[in-house]
Amino acid sequence: MRPFEYQRCDTVTDARQAGAGGSRFIAGGTNLLDLMKLQIETPQDLADINRIGLDTIDETDEGGLRIGALVRNSDCAADARILRDYPVLARAILAGASGQLRNRATTGGNLCQRTRCSYFYDTAMPCNKREPGTGCGARGGQNRNMAVLGTSEHCIATYPGDMAVAMYALDATVEIQAADGGTRLLPVRQFHRLPGDTPERDNELDEGELITAVLLPKPVGGKHGYRKARDRASYAFALVSLASVVEVSDGKIARADLAFGSLGTRPWHDPRLEQLLVGEEPSKALFEKAADTLLAEAKGFGGNDFKIPLARRMLIATLADATGLNAAGEPA
Amino acid sequence: MKTKLIINGQDRALDADPRVTLLDALRNHLGLPGAKKGCDHGQCGACTVIVNGRRVNSCLTLACMHDGDAVTTIEGIGMADDLDPLQQAFVRHDGYQCGYCTPGQICSARAMLDEAEAGWPSFVSEEMDGAIDLSQLSDEEISERMSGNICRCSAYSNIVDAIREIAHEKQGASA
Ligand SMILES: Cc1cc2nc3c(=O)[nH]c(=O)nc-3n(C[C@H](O)[C@H](O)[C@H](O)COP(=O)(O)OP(=O)(O)OC[C@H]3O[C@@H](n4cnc5c(N)ncnc54)[C@H](O)[C@@H]3O)c2cc1C
Ligand code: SF4
Ligand code: FES
Ligand code: FES
Numbered sequence: 001m002r003p004f005e006y007q008r009c010d011t012v013t014d015a016r017q018a019g020a021g022g023s024r025f026i027a028g029g030t031n032l033l034d035l036m037k038l039q040i041e042t043p044q045d046l047a048d049i050n051r052i053g054l055d056t057i058d059e060t061d062e063g064g065l066r067i068g069a070l071v072r073n074s075d076c077a078a079d080a081r082i083l084r085d086y087p088v089l090a091r092a093i094l095a096g097a098s099g100q101l102r103n104r105a106t107t108g109g110n111l112c113q114r115t116r117c118s119y120f121y122d123t124a125m126p127c128n129k130r131e132p133g134t135g136c137g138a139r140g141g142q143n144r145n146m147a148v149l150g151t152s153e154h155c156i157a158t159y160p161g162d163m164a165v166a167m168y169a170l171d172a173t174v175e176i177q178a179a180d181g182g183t184r185l186l187p188v189r190q191f192h193r194l195p196g197d198t199p200e201r202d203n204e205l206d207e208g209e210l211i212t213a214v215l216l217p218k219p220v221g222g223k224h225g226y227r228k229a230r231d232r233a234s235y236a237f238a239l240v241s242l243a244s245v246v247e248v249s250d251g252k253i254a255r256a257d258l259a260f261g262s263l264g265t266r267p268w269h270d271p272r273l274e275q276l277l278v279g280e281e282p283s284k285a286l287f288e289k290a291a292d293t294l295l296a297e298a299k300g301f302g303g304n305d306f307k308i309p310l311a312r313r314m315l316i317a318t319l320a321d322a323t324g325l326n327a328a329g330e331p332a
Numbered sequence: 333m334k335t336k337l338i339i340n341g342q343d344r345a346l347d348a349d350p351r352v353t354l355l356d357a358l359r360n361h362l363g364l365p366g367a368k369k370g371c372d373h374g375q376c377g378a379c380t381v382i383v384n385g386r387r388v389n390s391c392l393t394l395a396c397m398h399d400g401d402a403v404t405t406i407e408g409i410g411m412a413d414d415l416d417p418l419q420q421a422f423v424r425h426d427g428y429q430c431g432y433c434t435p436g437q438i439c440s441a442r443a444m445l446d447e448a449e450a451g452w453p454s455f456v457s458e459e460m461d462g463a464i465d466l467s468q469l470s471d472e473e474i475s476e477r478m479s480g481n482i483c484r485c486s487a488y489s490n491i492v493d494a495i496r497e498i499a500h501e502k503q504g505a506s507a
């Protein structure tokens with residue numbers, strides 16, 4: 001680890017000032033310290049935000065919830081209101097990492113976690129995300145974990161997390177405090193960036209900006225689910241995951257809020273899917289059309305080609321399950 | 333960087349570089365080598381200790397971030413002449429082979445049982461209503477909740493046996 005100056009912040013104002021002065025925030029530290037040990041991240045100043053508050057979940061005037069940026073993943077996934085009204089979020093968080101890690105991991109830190117691309121992690125390898133201009137090792141190399149949607153010639157890595165995928169399905173909003181003290185709201189679906197020709201920038205946070213909370217809209221009904229395909233049953237990142245909130249009323253699909261994890265370069269929400277599904281009668285043909293639409297632009301790189309049929313099966317199975325059809329997509 | 337810690341009930345003072353992780357502080361500065369270093373990257377759980385009642389990977393947190401915090405290590409759970417019931421259950425069920433992962437397994441299991449008792453669901457819980465019956469805690473639940481602790485000797489089935497015994501007793505005692 002490179003030497004750094006450590007500062008403990010006691011208030012949000014402290015944190016804002018530290019951010020304005022170029023300090024890097026450390027919350028749970030479970031991603032940042034991992035990367036600092038490998039000298040992939042080399043901050044000179046570290047601002048510890050664990051004691052600034054922002055660690056509660058509160059009701060909003062709109063009837064939703066405001067999850068503070070320092071709320072631990074384990075507290076969020078055990079909160080009675082989240083379990084009752086947003087089970088997709090609890091399930092997604094519980095699908096990630098381990099009990100120990102979730103006890104440290106925070107809402108804000110989880111959103112900002114970096115990719116798990118193995119070339120990004122290996123400083124002897126080329127990687128445009130870690131060192132712009134050096135090339136992309138994964139494109140012609142080991143790319144089993146890489147994205148099939150939203151890639152660019154410069155980077156094909158995924159955002160690897162689970163929590164954010166459920167937040168995309170729920171259409172949550174990120175509350176951000178700028179270094180000058182102003183607050184802005186950004187739909188989470190716009191928080192992570194496509195790699196384009198600047199893969200080093202994972203998200204829309206500007207230097208020194210602090211995530212203060214994630215806002216969940218008023219609860220919606222429907223069947224909530226989180227499916228995660230991975231190489232072992234637990235404590236592994238997703239190969240493909242799917243967060244779903246699906247409601248059927250009078251034999252027609254009334255809601256189909258879907259987001260995929262580890263399929264695209266960022267959590268993947270495709271608005272064409274709900275346009276295609278809502279108002280229609282559930283059927284295998286309909287679900288196949290949805291999968292065709294989702295994957296129309298998908299492009300594999302060899303090792304990750306399997307993600308395309310995997311996502312297709314996962315989407316069809318999830319929709320069948322949520323609308324009461326059998327696994328083959330026929331009326332049960 | 334001066335840091336005060338309450339370790340296994342005792343006040344301890346540390347003056348170390350801010351880069352020192354909680355794990356290295358315990359092992360190299362404070363004479364408590366019970367927590368083990370397996371991967372140093374959050375991937376194995378050998379370094380698990382309990383901070384303010386919660387299990388964490390001590391390799392992925394800095395000691396200076398824990399000023400004033402209460403830390404419980406395996407030495408605080410029980411020593412050879414005074415084993416905790418969970419440690420005794422590991423002995424009885426042969427819940428290890430080389431023993432390297434064991435301090436982490438036991439610290440983790442201790443806190444995991446508290447999490448389950450508090451009603452925290454897991455990814456394999458069918459119901460998400462915040463009620464967990466420890467006396468019925470299934471092997472699938474135990475395995476999922478303990479997945480953050482890897483055992484290279486693969487003593488998993490015996491580890492689950494030991495934890496199940498304590499989980500099922502615990503409910504019996506309080507009922
Ligand atoms: C072995 C292992 C397995 C894992 N498996 C999974 C998994 O299956 N699924 C999954 O989703 N995740 C997984 N994770 C990742 C884990 O969820 C993240 O490390 C964690 O959520 C990061 O949160 P943190 O609070 O520890 O962030 P930190 O490490 O403290 O910070 C991460 C980044 O966010 C920035 N940051 C933190 N808080 C703020 C804020 N409020 N405002 C602005 N910037 C901020 C930091 O500056 C840093 O750049 C795994 C991690 C490990 C080590
Ligand atoms: S996919 Fe992205 S993160 Fe991985 S090597 Fe290529 S540029 Fe780096
Ligand atoms: S040494 Fe900390 S998790 Fe492996
Ligand atoms: S007993 Fe050897 S690693 Fe678990």
